[in-house]
Amino acid sequence: MNIAKRSLGAFSKRFYSSSKIVPKHNTIQDIRDKYNAGTPLSMCTAYDFITATWVNKANCDLLLVGDSLAMTSLGYDSTITLSLDEFKYHVSSVCRAEGPSLVVADMPFGTFESDISDGLKNAIDIMKLHSKVTSIKVEVGSYIKDKYAMRFIQELCSRGIPVMAHIGLTPQKVHSLGGYKVQGNKSLLQMQELFETAKQLQKIGCWSIVIECVPHKMAQFITSKLSIPTIGIGAGNGTSGQVLVISDLLGMQGESVPKFVKQTVNIRDIATKGLKEYITSVEDRTFPEKDSHTFKVKDDLWNEFLSSTNHK
Ligand SMILES: Nc1nc(=O)c2c([nH]1)NC[C@@H]1CN(c3ccc(C(=O)N[C@@H](CCC(=O)O)C(=O)O)cc3)CN21
Numbered sequence: 001m002n003i004a005k006r007s008l009g010a011f012s013k014r015f016y017s018s019s020k021i022v023p024k025h026n027t028i029q030d031i032r033d034k035y036n037a038g039t040p041l042s043m044c045t046a047y048d049f050i051t052a053t054w055v056n057k058a059n060c061d062l063l064l065v066g067d068s069l070a071m072t073s074l075g076y077d078s079t080i081t082l083s084l085d086e087f088k089y090h091v092s093s094v095c096r097a098e099g100p101s102l103v104v105a106d107m108p109f110g111t112f113e114s115d116i117s118d119g120l121k122n123a124i125d126i127m128k129l130h131s132k133v134t135s136i137k138v139e140v141g142s143y144i145k146d147k148y149a150m151r152f153i154q155e156l157c158s159r160g161i162p163v164m165a166h167i168g169l170t171p172q173k174v175h176s177l178g179g180y181k182v183q184g185n186k187s188l189l190q191m192q193e194l195f196e197t198a199k200q201l202q203k204i205g206c207w208s209i210v211i212e213c214v215p216h217k218m219a220q221f222i223t224s225k226l227s228i229p230t231i232g233i234g235a236g237n238g239t240s241g242q243v244l245v246i247s248d249l250l251g252m253q254g255e256s257v258p259k260f261v262k263q264t265v266n267i268r269d270i271a272t273k274g275l276k277e278y279i280t281s282v283e284d285r286t287f288p289e290k291d292s293h294t295f296k297v298k299d300d301l302w303n304e305f306l307s308s309t310n311h312k
Pocket residue numbers: 068071072079169171180181182213245247248257258259260
């Protein structure tokens with residue numbers, strides 16, 4: 001046994017030291033290291049190749065293919081109507097962008113609620129879309145009321161599928177929550193359940209937790225009692241990191257956004273200004289310009305062409 005162990009050790013040492021199979025993006029361990037060093041984690045959604053290229057180029061730690069794309073990219077009025085096939089199409093396009101951001105993909109509504117084994121199959125299918133998909137994110141209510149989601153998450157974790165849980169305001173439960181409302185501020189019971197849920201999720205193996213729309217104090221308290229990173233959205237700056245929806249952050253839609261959003265630039269205004277300039281230049285024929293936007297043919301060939309036709 002000693003010999004076997006020694007030779008295996010030698011093999012693995014050789015294998016790893018000469019191996020070129022190193023991930024070209026952040027791993028969960030990289031994120032853990034940053035969290036352990038006390039550095040806040042940045043996460044942002046992306047919905048397609050182009051937005052994913054921006055997120056990677058900006059060196060965002062984590063990239064979420066969020067089911068919010070139903071509303072921001074596809075124009076649905078909630079995340080509930082999004083189909084798994086529609087979602088997968090977006091996950092694939094996001095993953096084609098190169099760069100460091102660790103890709104997490106949401107489990108859309110209806111892909112795991114009816115049956116655990118269906119849910120596992122769908123999670124595996126999402127992971128199989130691209131080697132970049134590193135973790136699945138699952139929305140979960142209180143650990144007492146939502147025993148099903150807790151079990152599903154446990155099944156994923158026990159199979160080695162990394163899970164980022166999502167608690168607080170869980171948009172897929174908009175109807176049972178009665179709207180997109182702040183959570184963990186209504187009653188003692190609700191606050192205790194939120195805290196217990198977070199602890200249970202860590203216990204069953206989640207590697208991180210998104211906390212959405214809860215009071216700053218609650219999110220900070222939960223974060224201080226956990227040893228896995230929390231990623232907040234509308235949860236104050238006491239979490240281990242922050243996540244925002246890219247179209248909110250960059251002002252891509254210009255419609256009303258939740259109060260917790262910080263908009264850093266206004267892409268929609270820049271884009272419409274650029275489009276108006278283009279339209280004007282088309283209408284007044286200043287575009288395309290003679291030299292920079294057009295192609296030429298040699299004079300003698302052109303003359304030959306003209307004389308070969310009947311046209312003068
Ligand atoms: N563009 C976009 N950004 C998001 O953050 C987002 C989506 N879409 N779609 C899915 C969910 C829905 N989310 C939302 C939507 C609205 C509020 C909102 O209006 N909240 C109120 C507080 C309501 C209350 O408790 O009184 C707010 O004032 O921000 C919050 C989260 C978060 N997610």
